[in-house]
Amino acid sequence: MVSLSYTVLFSLVVSLVVASHKGQGSMRKRHVQAGCKAGGSQVSTSGLPTQSNALLADASKPPTHTSGLPTQTSGLPTQASGKPSQTSNSTQPSSQPTPTGGKYQLVDHYQGQDFMNEALWSYFTGTDLTNGIVDYVSQATADSQGMVHVQNGAAVLSVNNKTDLPLNTRRQSVRLTSTKTYNAGLVIADIAAMPVGCSLWPAFWSFNLEKWPIAGEIDVIEGVNKQTTNEMTLHTGPQCTLDKSASFSGNVLSTDCETTSTSNTGCGISDPDPSSYGQGFNDNGGGVYARLWDKDGIRIWFFARPSIPQDISSGNPDPSSWPAPNAFWSTSTCDVATHFYDHSLVIDTTLCGDWAGAVYGNSGCPGTCAQAVADASNFDHAYWMINSISTYE
Ligand SMILES: *[C@@H]1O[C@H](CO)[C@@H](O)[C@H](O)[C@H]1NC(C)=O
Numbered sequence: 105m106v107s108l109s110y111t112v113l114f115s116l117v118v119s120l121v122v123a124s125h126k127g128q129g130s131m132r133k134r135h136v137q138a139g140c141k142a143g144g145s146q147v148s149t150s151g152l153p154t155q156s157n158a159l160l161a162d163a164s165k166p167p168t169h170t171s172g173l174p175t176q177t178s179g180l181p182t183q184a185s186g187k188p189s190q191t192s193n194s195t196q197p198s199s200q201p202t203p204t205g206g207k208y209q210l211v212d213h214y215q216g217q218d219f220m221n222e223a224l225w226s227y228f229t230g231t232d233l234t235n236g237i238v239d240y241v242s243q244a245t246a247d248s249q250g251m252v253h254v255q256n257g258a259a260v261l262s263v264n265n266k267t268d269l270p271l272n273t274r275r276q277s278v279r280l281t282s283t284k285t286y287n288a289g290l291v292i293a294d295i296a297a298m299p300v301g302c303s304l305w306p307a308f309w310s311f312n313l314e315k316w317p318i319a320g321e322i323d324v325i326e327g328v329n330k331q332t333t334n335e336m337t338l339h340t341g342p343q344c345t346l347d348k349s350a351s352f353s354g355n356v357l358s359t360d361c362e363t364t365s366t367s368n369t370g371c372g373i374s375d376p377d378p379s380s381y382g383q384g385f386n387d388n389g390g391g392v393y394a395r396l397w398d399k400d401g402i403r404i405w406f407f408a409r410p411s412i413p414q415d416i417s418s419g420n421p422d423p424s425s426w427p428a429p430n431a432f433w434s435t436s437t438c439d440v441a442t443h444f445y446d447h448s449l450v451i452d453t454t455l456c457g458d459w460a461g462a463v464y465g466n467s468g469c470p471g472t473c474a475q476a477v478a479d480a481s482n483f484d485h486a487y488w489m490i491n492s493i494s495t496y497e
């Protein structure tokens with residue numbers, strides 16, 4: 105049930121994500137049509153499982169599967185039971201010195217082996233309903249394949265690059281979901297490198313596993329193929345829009361955040377800074393993404409590594425001292441307190457599928473997306489290298 109629930113939810117998320125990408129109108133339409141067709145029990149022509157289509161047909165209804173979802177009190181997702189992590193089974197993230205005197209107090213600090221600890225991060229193993237040519241593997245498999253490990257203190261989360269594969273064979277990758285959920289507060293993700301290459305679609309985001317989309321989705325880092333700048337997007341229930349008059353530096357892609365009335369377009373902001381995503385991000389040794397969710401709204405800042413504020417480095421983050429955010433969805437036109445709650449953090453890398461695959465022909469990448477997946481050498485830079493993720497309240 106957990107697996108199904110995750111799967112169904114991911115399908116929904118994916119439809120948003122796909123629709124949120126400009127120029128994908130025809131793809132969005134196809135999803136909606138598939139949803140309408142799927143009132144019955146037949147598998148649609150889009151190839152999406154029936155469950156997802158049924159939900160897509162009425163995305164305003166939250167998924168009904170609620171049992172077994174990870175929560176702080178109920179503990180582990182089914183996947184983790186009886187299969188303790190090979191590296192650590194602490195139920196607490198590793199600690200760091202407690203900051204003193206800051207406006208924000210540290211709640212959780214994830215680093216190194218924490219990302220291989222299924223008590224903290226569950227490894228999704230369901231089918232990728234973005235139609236990716238990807239095989240999301242368990243923690244144990246990722247570990248045995250050398251896809252996840254700690255290097256210089258950073259957690260490396262990789263796509264498998266060991267062998268060439270026959271065309272259209274799913275390549276192994278990982279998708280991690282925090283078992284703990286978060287509400288208002290500050291999330292600081294210090295990332296040394298992100299997956300880069302043709303066919304890749306990496307993302308760092310959060311959503312409510314049980315109540316999507318009415319409890320919101322926040323996409324912090326996302327892009328595909330050779331994209332050079334980051335896209336940040338919200339997806340919500342009714343009556344949440346992006347206030348363009350708020351102070352932020354990114355470029356508005358669309359303003360209505362509501363899932364259903366906009367056919368899942370969401371409200372996106374693009375960061376014009378080429379160090380915010382992909383190779384440009386990695387060339388600087390990455391940097392810090394900071395997400396502040398509070399009574400004023402939701403803000404995202406990106407700081408390339410040479411520009412990380414001292415208060416972040418010292419563990420006493422003070423957003424009031426930072427410049428205007430790269431993205432800001434103000435409470436003036438979106439009541440954040442009601443549109444967003446109980447979010448799990450997600451880190452994943454999928455391959456091809458509904459976004460990376462659909463735009464592959466115009467991406468500047470050679471051959472076809474499926475050919476790229478088959479060639480192992482395309483994945484030598486297909487890994488997240490995460491120094492830490494810290495949460496503050
Ligand atoms: C994991 O938990 C088991 C049982 O509580 C314990 O014996 C073992 O030492 C723990 N392993 C690690 C790596 O902490």
Ligand SMILES: *[C@@H]1O[C@H](CO)[C@@H](O)[C@H](O)[C@H]1NC(C)=O
Pocket residue numbers: 265266267483484485
């Ligand atoms: C896979 O990628 C890693 C990281 O770039 C690299 O060190 C390794 O040599 C690659 N493996 C193969 C088999 O090429």
